Amino acid sequence: MPPHSTKRDQLIRHGLKLTHLRLMAALDETRQISAAATQIAISQPAASRLLAEIERIVGMKLYQRHPRGVTLNEAGCLLGQRARRMLRTLDDAGREIAEIGSGQRGSVNIGAVTGPAIELVLPVIREARLIYPDHEITIDVDTSDRLAEGLLSGRLDFYLGRVVPGLDSSAFDMRVIGEEALSLILRSGHPLLDRAEVSLQDCLAYDWVMQPPGGLLRDTVDRYLLEHHHRPPAHIVNATSLLMILAIVTRTDAIAPISRAVADFYTGADGLSAKIQTLPIAHQLAVAPFGIVTLRDYDLPAASAAVHRMLVKQLGSGPAPGAL
Numbered sequence: 126m127p128p129h130s131t132k133r134d135q136l137i138r139h140g141l142k143l144t145h146l147r148l149m150a151a152l153d154e155t156r157q158i159s160a161a162a163t164q165i166a167i168s169q170p171a172a173s174r175l176l177a178e179i180e181r182i183v184g185m186k187l188y189q190r191h192p193r194g195v196t197l198n199e200a201g202c203l204l205g206q207r208a209r210r211m212l213r214t215l216d217d218a219g220r221e222i223a224e225i226g227s228g229q230r231g232s233v234n235i236g237a238v239t240g241p242a243i244e245l246v247l248p249v250i251r252e253a254r255l256i257y258p259d260h261e262i263t264i265d266v267d268t269s270d271r272l273a274e275g276l277l278s279g280r281l282d283f284y285l286g287r288v289v290p291g292l293d294s295s296a297f298d299m300r301v302i303g304e305e306a307l308s309l310i311l312r313s314g315h316p317l318l319d320r321a322e323v324s325l326q327d328c329l330a331y332d333w334v335m336q337p338p339g340g341l342l343r344d345t346v347d348r349y350l351l352e353h354h355h356r357p358p359a360h361i362v363n364a365t366s367l368l369m370i371l372a373i374v375t376r377t378d379a380i381a382p383i384s385r386a387v388a389d390f391y392t393g394a395d396g397l398s399a400k401i402q403t404l405p406i407a408h409q410l411a412v413a414p415f416g417i418v419t420l421r422d423y424d425l426p427a428a429s430a431a432v433h434r435m436l437v438k439q440l441g442s443g444p445a446p447g448a449l
Contacts, residue, residue: 139182146208148175149187153205154277157194179204206296210423213279217426231428232261236272236284239367240305240384241415245285249436256435260428269341269415273297276420282429283419287341298421302440304411306385307345308403310392312375318402325355325406332379333358334370345412346382375400382410 144165151161162172180187187201197205220232233253237246242264250262265275269286276284277296288297309328317323317331329350336343350357362379364370370381371391391399417436419425425433 136182140178141182145175145179145182146211148172149179149205150208150212152188152195153197153202153209156196210420216279221426231257231259231426232263233429233432234263234265234280234282235432236265236267236275236281236286238269238272238286238305238415239266240386241285241302242266243390244386245436245439249432249439252435253432257428257431260432262432273418276418282425283417283433285415285417287413287415288418296421297418299416299418300437301414301416304414307342307382307410307412308385308388309380309382309407310374310388310401310403311380312378313400313402315378317404323404323406325353328380328404329355329358331358332360332362332377334362334364334373334379334381336365337363341412342382346410349407349410371399371401
């Protein structure tokens with residue numbers, strides 16, 4: 126018998142079950158026993174008994190209680206994260222088996238922040254529809270923090286965006302693509318367009334439409350103005366919806382910073398030819414680098430891996446994939 130065989134399935138032989146793994150995965154996500162119990166549809170006393178069983182099986186403490194919930198120690202975090210990965214692998218197997226049974230070739234769930242969604246994901250989707258016509262592709266456009274939540278929960282296979290502060294960066298891998306350039310947009314016929322030259326200071330006399338404070342784009346713009354010795358705009362309308370931002374810009378004299386890829390799409394002849402224009406100023410205004418984000422040590426399902434390869438091929442030579 127090989128020397129390592131005595132360690133194979135050791136936790137399973139000691140009594141570890143899928144219910145234990147489900148509870149640890151839920152606890153790793155919620156950090157509250159009551160919330161974890163609700164997530165896997167058991168009572169809180171039952172969850173406490175299961176936790177005691179898990180600690181007996183592994184032979185050590187896994188968490189500490191505190192007034193707001195529980196804190197997993199190093200062993201608890203390790204088991205919780207591994208449990209989430211194992212359950213996700215089972216979910217993927219179930220998904221692929223269901224696709225085989227239904228005759229569907231595969232499903233792909235991609236996330237992206239707005240600019241890369243238009244500039245990078247859209248061309249890949251067009252190509253994928255030709256090469257893999259039976260693939261069902263879902264694209265989720267949102268902020269990086271929500272996309273990271275989707276990746277960790279198994280709702281997304283990978284996303285184009287950033288790993289925001291506050292997340293455990295060791296859970297992710299990222300192929301860096303580059304900075305996301307921004308442009309200042311305004312409506313066609315705006316008074317500023319009658320001037321021979323327009324400065325950033327000229328723009329600050331008008332209303333601006335931006336993300337609420339705390340958003341990555343908003344923080345980028347605030348920092349850019351500060352570094353270039355400008356005061357913030359006197360009047361700011363906070364809006365989270367791109368559609369609302371565009372509606373305000375086209376119907377007022379407000380100015381808005383948005384992704385340059387989005388601006389080009391809405392102003393270009395091959396886009397929507399919207400009644401907005403970009404200002405030829407603040408060319409260095411850009412959000413922090415983004416990339417293709419995947420879970421570390423996780424193999425993508427076949428359909429998602431194929432689309433992921435198409436995306437990487439489209440990027441061509443660039444910064445190598447790297448841990449964050």
